[in-house]
Amino acid sequence: MITLSQILAWISQLDAVYTENKAYLTELDSAIGDADHGINMARGFSAARKALEESPPADIGAALKAVSMTLIKTVGGASGPLYGTVFLKASVTCMGQETIDEEGLERLFSEGFRGVQQRGKAQVGDKTMIDAWDPAVTALKEARSSGGGVAAMLQAAAAAAEAGRDATVPLVARKGRASYLGERSKGHQDPGATSTALLFAAARDTLS
Amino acid sequence: MKKLINSPDDVVQESLRGMEAAHADILKVNYDPAYIVRADAPVKNKVGVISGGGSGHEPMHGGFVGRGMLDAACPGAVFTSPTPDQMEEATKAVSSGQGVLHIVKNYTGDVLNFETAADLCQAEGIEVEAVVVDDDVAVKDSLYTAGRRGVGTTVLMEKIVGAAAERGMSLKEVADLARKVNAQGRSMGMALTSCTVPSAGKPTFELGEGEIELGIGIHGEPGRERTALKTARELVDYMGEAIFSDLPYKSGDDVIVMVNGMGGTPLIELYLLYAELERVAKARGITIKRRLVGNYITSLEMQGFSITALKCDDQMVQLWDDPVHTAGLRWGV
Numbered sequence: 001m002i003t004l005s006q007i008l009a010w011i012s013q014l015d016a017v018y019t020e021n022k023a024y025l026t027e028l029d030s031a032i033g034d035a036d037h038g039i040n041m042a043r044g045f046s047a048a049r050k051a052l053e054e055s056p057p058a059d060i061g062a063a064l065k066a067v068s069m070t071l072i073k074t075v076g077g078a079s080g081p082l083y084g085t086v087f088l089k090a091s092v093t094c095m096g097q098e099t100i101d102e103e104g105l106e107r108l109f110s111e112g113f114r115g116v117q118q119r120g121k122a123q124v125g126d127k128t129m130i131d132a133w134d135p136a137v138t139a140l141k142e143a144r145s146s147g148g149g150v151a152a153m154l155q156a157a158a159a160a161a162e163a164g165r166d167a168t169v170p171l172v173a174r175k176g177r178a179s180y181l182g183e184r185s186k187g188h189q190d191p192g193a194t195s196t197a198l199l200f201a202a203a204r205d206t207l208s
Numbered sequence: 209m210k211k212l213i214n215s216p217d218d219v220v221q222e223s224l225r226g227m228e229a230a231h232a233d234i235l236k237v238n239y240d241p242a243y244i245v246r247a248d249a250p251v252k253n254k255v256g257v258i259s260g261g262g263s264g265h266e267p268m269h270g271g272f273v274g275r276g277m278l279d280a281a282c283p284g285a286v287f288t289s290p291t292p293d294q295m296e297e298a299t300k301a302v303s304s305g306q307g308v309l310h311i312v313k314n315y316t317g318d319v320l321n322f323e324t325a326a327d328l329c330q331a332e333g334i335e336v337e338a339v340v341v342d343d344d345v346a347v348k349d350s351l352y353t354a355g356r357r358g359v360g361t362t363v364l365m366e367k368i369v370g371a372a373a374e375r376g377m378s379l380k381e382v383a384d385l386a387r388k389v390n391a392q393g394r395s396m397g398m399a400l401t402s403c404t405v406p407s408a409g410k411p412t413f414e415l416g417e418g419e420i421e422l423g424i425g426i427h428g429e430p431g432r433e434r435t436a437l438k439t440a441r442e443l444v445d446y447m448g449e450a451i452f453s454d455l456p457y458k459s460g461d462d463v464i465v466m467v468n469g470m471g472g473t474p475l476i477e478l479y480l481l482y483a484e485l486e487r488v489a490k491a492r493g494i495t496i497k498r499r500l501v502g503n504y505i506t507s508l509e510m511q512g513f514s515i516t517a518l519k520c521d522d523q524m525v526q527l528w529d530d531p532v533h534t535a536g537l538r539w540g541v
Contacts, residue, residue, distance in 0.1 A: 036288075045494060071340060072324055073241075073293045076284070081320035171420040176316045180429070 001099045002150060002207050007060050008052055010206040011067055015049040017198050020041045027192040032178035036077060037191040044075035044083070061095030064088075064108075077098070078176060079192065082116050082129065089115030102144050105153060113137045120175065127171040127178065127185060129192035134201050136161035143190040151208040154200070165193040209409045216406035220263045227270060231535045234274040238357040241291070243298035243380060244270040245280040251263040255373040255382050256280070256302035259311040259366060261318055262287040264405070265426055268363060268388060268505045271536030277370035278311075278534075286405050286508070287427045289317035295325030299334055307335035307379030307384065311365060313358025314342035337379055341365060343393045343516070345454045346423025346431040347486075357425050360466050360516030361393030363504045367537065371530035389518060394451045397431070397514030398443060399424040399470060403407060403507045422446070424470075426507050427474055440477070444484035447515050452492055457519060459493030466499065471506035473513055478502065498528050504536065 018041040019027070025038030048070040057063035064087045090112035090121035094100050100108065113133050122128040139160035143153040168190035174178045178190075213219050221239065228237040228244075237244050250256065259269045260282030268493060269281035279302035284290035299308045308329070312322040319340060326336040341358035364450030369386045377385070399421045402411035412428035415421060420438070423431020438446070439471075457463070465538070467482045469475070484500045488494050518524070 073291050076288055076291055076321075077317045078289075078320050080317075083323040084324060119323060152511075174353070176354055180347065182353075 001101055002060075002105060004057070004060050004063060004098050006207050007063050010052045010203055011045065011052060011063070011204040012049050013206050014199065015045040016043075017202050018045050018195070021195075021198060025191050025195055027187055027204050028194055031188045032173060032181055032185045034077070034177055034189060037079060037195065040075045040077055040079055041083075041195055044071045044080065047071075047074040053205055059094070059096050059098050061091045061093075061097060062099060064091035064094070067091075078120075079195070082120055082192075085115040085119045086112040102150060102153065105150060106141055106144055109137050109157070109196040122175045125171060126175045127173040127190045127193075128175050129190070129196040131168045131171070131190065132161040132164040132193040132196035132200070135164040136196070154204040154208050158197070158200040158204040165189065165197040209404050209406070211404070211405060211406060216409070219406045220285060223263070223266075224270075224283065227535070230320070234533060234535060235270070238297065238301070241282075241294040243280050243282045243294050243301070244273050245273070245298065245301050245417050246273055246276075246278075249279050249302045251279065251302075252304050253306060254279075254304055254306065254376065255306045255379045255441070256299065256308035257311065257366070257373050258282070258295070258298050258302060258369050259309060259362070259384070260284070260290045260298070260322075261313055261315075262289060262427070264508045266507050267503070267536030269366070272363070272366050272370075274484065274532070274534035275541070276530055276532035276534070277366050277537065278372050279308075279373075281342070286407065289315065289321045291330050292321050292325035292328060295322060296328045296332075299325065299329045299336065300332070303334050308335065309369065309373070309379060309382050310336060310338040311362065311369070311386065312338055312340045313362055314340050314355055315357065316354050316385050317508060318358075335379060337383040339365075339383055341390050341393075342441075343390065343395045344423075344425065345394050345396050345450050346425070357429070358499075359426055360395035360468055360505055361390060361398065361518060362516050363466060363468075364393060364464055364516060364518050365389045367532060368524055368527045370532070371527040374530065375527075389524070392455065392519040393516060395469065395514055395516040396447045396450050396511040397424045397426070397468075397511055397512060398422045398447065399428070399507075399512035400437075401511040403428055403510040405508070420512075424507075424510075424512060426505060427469075428507060430508065440481055441484055444481055444488055448485060448488035451465075451515060451517050452488075452494065455519060457492065457494055457517070461493075462495050462497045462520050462525070463489065464498045464518045464524065465489070465496050465522045466504060466514075467501045468505055468514045468516065469503040470510040470512040470514065471503060472509045472511040475502065478513060481515075485515060497525050
């Protein structure tokens with residue numbers, strides 16, 4: 001069972017993780033993008049943590065919705081609406097709930113993933129955050145259907161997201177600003193897949 | 209960096225203050241979230257037309273807010289997409305119940321932020337249609353890139369579509385017209401020098417003495433090739449060929465064209481370039497029905513220019529001639 005206070009801990013952890021990795025993500029982005037991903041993610045999740053502290057949410061859905069609205073307003077670029085959509089779609093699955101079980105966890109992440117997929121229209125292999133999202137959500141579902149609990153599901157998802165992130169290195173970008181580089185985007189790890197892997201690692205560390 | 213500013217962080221906000229003070233008869237500015245809106249908004253029984261994008265391209269978009277053109281514009285940070293809360297509030301401010309059109313330039317950030325805003329507006333019961341401008345022939349359009357960038361056709365679209373909304377056309381008619389303008393508009397730019405984003409403090413790219421960038425984007429993105437400086441005649445031949453062969457245009461076609469300065473190009477050069485464009489069009493049997501020559505979609509202080517050509521019909525020309533009263537374009541009033 002995942003509680004509201006664990007969800008709040010996850011968001012605080014994301015603030016810490018993106019702040020810690022601000023320079024790293026921005027460096028990845030400067031190679032194939034516009035050199036602002038780390039700055040934007042750190043700004044967005046700091047604002048999200050502050051928003052939750054200033055007006056404590058009543059339930060998990062309300063918490064995720066507040067995170068979504070804050071990200072949409074503060075992150076900017078392409079990542080703002082993409083991560084904002086993840087949290088918005090995820091919030092709809094657990095409105096009014098103070099706890100969620102394995103089934104709820106699966107719905108939260110699969111709906112969030114479906115939202116980002118629809119918004120960004122990227123496929124696996126396009127060298128985007130989808131390359132981390134898709135295997136992570138698949139692994140999460142598989143872990144549950146083979147009888148795993150919350151910890152096993154998040155463990156599997158985080159590992160799959162990291163593998164997906166690493167797999168972006170040799171790819172040629174087909175979406176976003178990096179796509180204009182064509183072949184020159186090869187050899188660089190995708191910053192969006194990297195921030196997604198961090199999101200799942202933080203979930204494993206706080207929600208299990 | 210030498211700029212006429214107080215502090216890099218305050219450029220957009222302080223510029224908005226000046227704009228509001230200079231054009232109080234035409235527009236108002238909301239600061240949080242930031243948007244520029246027609247002084248008389250919302251206009252009754254009229255489809256709202258809004259646009260937005262990074263700042264640094266003035267007069268686009270804020271300079272095109274006013275009667276006969278945009279109802280509102282959302283300025284982002286310099287060269288950075290605005291956020292959905294700005295677009296949502298601007299949409300509400302111009303909505304009179306007839307629906308609102310969003311004119312979006314094709315950059316991943318702009319498109320995603322406007323899509324998110326459209327979802328938020330629709331959840332509030334405001335009907336929104338979005339049209340994406342992707343007219344830059346310098347960039348390859350393929351399934352494997354984010355597609356062509358949105359540049360000069362945006363200005364022509366805002367004029368024509370703004371007039372259509374002013375005449376009382378429906379949201380669907382206005383959106384269809386906008387899509388037609390995009391389908392028939394093509395642009396290409398070039399740069400003699402880079403520009404400097406205030407918060408970056410140094411030039412976006414370096415060009416050697418005697419070097420130019422052909423196919424430059426409006427944020428200083430690289431284009432087709434870096435090459436040696438050419439004469440105005442050679443440049444317009446090259447860019448005219450790239451544009452006119454792309455649609456393709458044919459002998460007998462009518463066009464509305466724009467010879468646009470990137471911000472640091474003197475008018476004496478822009479008029480010289482326009483004369484070359486008349487020559488190129490004439491040689492192809494293409495008639496220039498209307499034209500703009502000046503700085504309309506800029507890249508801060510970049511030296512360079514772009515050409516936009518829009519294949520037009522009688523309806524587009526009539527809408528072009530309709531009155532417009534904005535900071536950046538004004539006739540018939």
